[in-house]
Amino acid sequence: MTHLLEVENLNVRFALRFGDLTAIDGISFHLDRKEKLGIVGESGAGKSVTGFAIINLLSKPGYIAGGRIRFEGREIHRLSAEALRQIRGNRISMIFQDPMMTLNPVLTIGTQMVETVRAHRRVSKAEARTLALEKLQKVYIPSPEKRLDQYPHEMSGGMRQRIVIAIALLTDPALIIADEPTTALDVTIQAGIMELLGELCATEEMGLILITHDLAVVSQVTERIAVMYAGQIIETGSTAEIVARPRHPYTIGLINSLPGTRRAGSRLEQIPGMMPVLTAIPEGCAFHPRCFLAAPECRAARPDLTPVNGARQWAACHRLDQTAQPNLLKDSTSRP
């Protein structure tokens, strides 16, 4: 059976003067309609690059060096520029991180919505405007009629992100890629936006890829997650299972470092060290210099994703026998 989106062995590189840097190193995942996938990781893990690769909108000098991205049965990276344009914003919509930067400051909201509709549908401006109004109502924008004639700077961050989501919905896409959609917003606004995204995904029958560094957000919204580290997926599977029983030492570290798992006043856990830069990714398992379970074999060979927990979960680690022990998680009672 074919999925809505299939990513197979994707390889993304950045062509630099002194040679190519590998940003995404052979990742694979898939997604269906109405399904919600979270991609989690630290800054520099390659989450956003993955998102942009799906619509082949990598900033130069990034390029897709290998692998396949198949969307609705079509190979994205083989499409012509025009065919790709017809998919972007039409079948696949993106939501960016910072709503203060996403909307063009010198064009009205109405212009920016109408042009999106008319880039993909043969409709009059009036019809496009009606559609824009309808979508603004869907994202609970008060007095949408007035908003259409306003400029982005006349609105708050949360309001702008709702408008960005409304723009993403305009053409009834099959897939929405949300790249850190709430990171730039106040915590109180975050929950509302997340709830809205989850709800829309169900009512509009869309697939959702939620890219974030925030495990708590992912666990609220998504059914499956993929944890990325240094351009690779190191653990993937059902969100509930992974949050309850993470098997990769990195995921264990991420969950342990959530403030929710700590008693008030006690020191927060952290994973020692830093994510390696792309120019110096360690041999073998990229995580071994920071790993509390590192063994000689971790330095020698890169581990493959291995099914665990009845194949509801996959982890890429040589020491899976060690990570099965439940006492590795600091506190199992108050996790998100």
Place this chain on the structure above:
Amino acid sequence: MFAFIVRRVLQAIVVMGVIAFIGFSVQHSIGDPVRDMVGERVSLAEREAIRDQLGLNDPVPIQFGRFCWKALHGDLGISYFHKRPALDVILSKAPATLELVFGATVIILVFCFPVGIYTAIRPRAWLSRFVMAVSTVGVAVPVFLTAIVLIYIFGVELRWLPTYGRGETVALGGWDTGLLTADGLLHLILPSVALSSIMLPLYIRLIRSEMMEVLETEYIKFAWAKGLSRWRIWLLHAFKNTLLPVITVFGVEIGILFAFTLLTETVFQWQGMGFMFLEAVERSDTALLVAYLVVVGVMFVVINTLVDICYGLVNPMVRVAGNP
């Protein structure tokens, strides 16, 4: 928007006041009109009487007030050399300069946008590299050298274009224009090109760098992600944002364009205000110098005000700030 315009016009009036004060100071402190008027044999007492009569012994603020009052009524003194009101002399020369600036501006506007945009969206193309290299040279070469080279190539060697004067002009009301005759237009080409040569490379570089910066922004990336056509992204989304800083610089630089008419008019013997100004300096014609200062000041302020209002039309954020 209305409040914005009113505020901007009020600011312009303040600036004009400052310019008038500078003009007044120049007149007040350079030379002694009484000495120019009377001979050696006139006694000190008589001189004093003349000073009193002319109001030169009044307190400075009153003299300045009188200067402004007269200036508002078009009286900027009498040119010593031309024996005519200074304003009349200048206004008779103004059309030539304005047409020269107009010609240069047209050349700049016609070329800077397409070339600037092209070099921004295709920075690696050989044509872009070539344009950038030439523009560096263009910025560096002084306008009189460009003018002389142009005269040598198109006037002396090829003999395609006239290099001297305004050619045939037509009087249109009080306006002596060269724009309506073929001969006048031909005469305008070389001076305009020479004058634009100082600004055009600057603008191309400015538009290019601003646009390249805009093309890197998130909202442009979002526009691509929305699946808009490339022309809409380049010519609407990116270009409109590029315009804001360009308009600001344009307002400032157009004054510099007026300054460079001094050189251009001299090289091409163009009978405009710049040419007249240099003559007035040689003849120490103070009244004419002050009149030039005030008239060019007015032009400067009017143009800058218009440019600012244009800026307000393009940038929505200024409009809101202007709302009371």
